[in-house]
Amino acid sequence: MTFVLTEDQEMLRDTAVNFTRDELPVKHLRTLRDNGKNGVDAEARQKLAELGFFGVLIPEEYDGVGMGLTAMGQVMEAQGRTLASTPLLQTACIGASAILLGGTEAQKKEWLPNIASGEVTTALALDEGSHHNPTGVATEAESNGQGYTLNGAKKYVQDGHHADVFIVVGRTFGEAGDTHGLTLFLVPRDAKGVSVQTLNTVDSHGAAHLTLEDVQVDEAHVLGAPDKGHDILEPVLDRARIALAAEMLGSSLAAFEMTLEYLQTRKQFGQLIGSFQALQHRAAQMFTDIELTKSCVAAALSAVDEQRNDIAELASLAKARAGETVHLVSNDTVQLHGGIGMTDDHESGFYMKRARVQEALLGSASFHRDRYAQMNGF
C-alpha cells in the first residue's frame, strides 16, 4: 500500500486540478444548467481527450497512457473539486475497465483506442430500481441463434442521455437476485429498440431511463462469458466505486475550503464567525473526517494498482467513508454559510445536490456497510 504519489502522478494531478479550476469551474456547470445543456459539453469532452484523461487506465498498446487507478483517482478528485460534469467515470473508468477485464483481443482493439481518443463514450446500464443492486437485474437476454434479444428497462443511467454505447447488464439465466446468469452486452445508442428518456436531475449532470424492446445484439458484442458477467461486473464496479470515492473526496475538500474561507471573512457580533468555538469544532470535525477518508481513498486506489486481494473490502470502505464525509461536509457547508448558503446564487447548493447523487451512485454508505459486514463474516 502506498500513500505517497510518484512524480508522474503528481504532474497529472496538477494538470487536472489546473484544468478543472480554469476551464470547468462550478460557474461552468451553472452555465450549462441555465442553458438547458443537462451537463452535456462536447467542447469539454474534446479537451479532456486532448489531455489524455480518457486513456489513463488504457495500456499504451491500445493508445492510452496506462498510468493506473491511482493516477485516474487524481483526475477524478480534481473533477470532484469543481463538480465538473464529464464522461470520465462512465467511460474512462467503467467502459475502459469493463473492456480491459472482460473483452476479447478483437474487442479491445475495436473499442479501447476510440475510448482513449474521446471518440466513443460509454454508460453502464445496470440498475433497474431506485437503489444500487448489481444482482437485481431482471432485463431478459434471450439467445436467438446469432446473438441475443434484450427486453427490459434501466433506471437513472448516468451519462445515459449522451453516451454512444451502453454496457447493458442482462439476465441470460436464473432470476433477479442470482449472481449467476448475468451477461454484459455492448449496445450502440442507435440500436433498434433502444429508447432513451432524458432526465433532469438535481445535480444538473443529467441521466436517462432506458427501455430495451427486442434489441438485437450479435455475439461479437457480448462482453465476457455468457452467464458469468458478474465476474467482470464486480471488479469493474469496485474500480468505479473507488474512482467515484476519489471524486467525492475532491468535492468534500473544495466545499470545506470554501466554508473555511467564509469562516475567516464573515463577521457577526463584531467578530469573525470563525472565532466562535461552536463553529471551530464543526470545522475541526469535518477536517478529521476528510483526513480519514483521504487515507481510505489512497489505500483503495493503490490496492488496485498493486492487484491486492482486498480491493473489494477497500472499495466498500472508500465509498462508504467518502459518502459519509461528503454528506456531512455538504450539509455543514450550507449551514455555516447561513442565509447566503440557501440562495441559488451561491455554490453551496451545487455541492449538496451533487453530493446526494454521488452518495447514491454505485451503492450508498448503507449498501457498502452491509457489504463490508458480510465480507467480515457477520
Add this chain to the structure above:
Amino acid sequence: MPYDTPSDLEAFRTEVREWLDENCPESMRTPMPEDEVVWGGRREKFKNPDSKIWLERMGEKGWTAPTWPTEYGGGGLSREQAKVLDEEMRRINARTPLFSFGLWMFGPALIEFGNEEQKKRFLPDIVMGKTRWCQGYSEPGAGSDLAGLQTKCEDKGDHYLINGQKVWTSYADQADWIFCLVRTDSSVKHEGISFILFDMESEGVETRPIKLISGSSPFCETFFNDVKVPKDQLVGEVNGGWKIAKRLLQHERSSISASGFGSARGSGMLGPEEYAKIHVGTDKDGKVLDGDLRGRIADHMMYAKAFNLTVRRSGEQAKAGQEVGHTASIIKYAAAKMNQDKFELMIEALGTEGLGWEGEGFDKGAKMATRGWLRSKGNSIEGGTSEVNLNVVAKRVLGLREHQ
C-alpha cells in the same frame, strides 16, 4: 558501526537473530499475562524469574532503549536497525522486556534538555529497569489548562523546597522517582514553570490511589509537604520547564494514540461483531440478526480501519519528508472516539452479559469489556480533552482566530 546498506542490515539481522535465539528464555516467547508485565524499579518482584534474566540481558545490550546513545547505556542503533530488532523480536513473539515511562517519555526529553551529568546519572538506570519513573503534571486546579499549575518550588539557597499537590499521577505509589512540573515564578504563567526531578522516598511525599468508575486504577493523588530537592536535579533553565513539558506531552500523545488505547489481544475480550454473533444470533447466511446494530458495528469497524490507514499514511508521508503535522493533530481525537465507540458497541452486543461487575456468573472477557467501557470514557479527557484537541486543530491547523 554504521549499518547503512541493505547488506549491512541483513548482517545485523543475522546477528540479532542469533543473539535472541541464545538469550531469550523460552517462557519469554509466550503471550504475557497482565501480572507478568515488568515495570522495573525498586519494588519490582519479577513474578516470572525468567523476566528478570530477560530484562538484564536486553538491558546490558542497551536494547530496551535501542536508539539511545551507548554512552548512556542505550543500544546506539539507527532507526533502521531498531526496526530490524523489533521485527526479529516479533518473529519469535518475544515479550517487551520493560514497560517504562522513563523509556517512553522522560528519557527522550532528558536526552534533549538535560545536562551531561544528569544524563549519565539517570539514563543508564532507566535502560536497565532499575529506576521506575512517574510523571507529576496535572493538579486539581490545572487539568486542560496545565500551565495554570501551582505546586510551589522555592529556592532556599542550597536546595529547593516543594509544596503542593499533583493528581492523576500514574503509578505514583509504585514509582521510585518523579519528573515534575513546578512553579518557580508566580508573576507569569508559562514562563514561571520549571522541570524538576526527585526521589519519591523523600521526606514529605505522600501518595493515595484513586478509584475510578471502572474500579481500581493506576492513578494517584500525590502530596508534597516541604520536600527538599538538591539543586542539581532541576532540568534545563529555571523557569524554562514549559518547553520540556510540551515536548513530553507530544511523546505521551503519540504513544497513547499509536496504541489505540491498548488492544484486546490476549485479554479474553472479543470484538463487538463477535459478541453480536454470539449474543444476538445470526441468520442462515451468518448475518447478525439485529440489522441496526450490525450496521453500526460495520460503521465502527470502517472508522477503525480508516484510522489505522491514516496512522500508516502519516508515517509513510513523514518518511517521504512531507509535512504531516496536520494529520497527526487529529489522531488523538479520532483514537478516543474510536475506542469509546468500540466499547459502547461491545456492551450493547453483550446485552445483560455486559452488565456484570465482579464474581461468578459472568464471562471473564465480558467483565473486562464492562470495565473497559467505563475506563474508555477517560480517553477523551486524558492527555488533552477532545475539546482541547479540536481547539488545537481549529487554531493551529485551520488557522481560525482566537475569540476576542
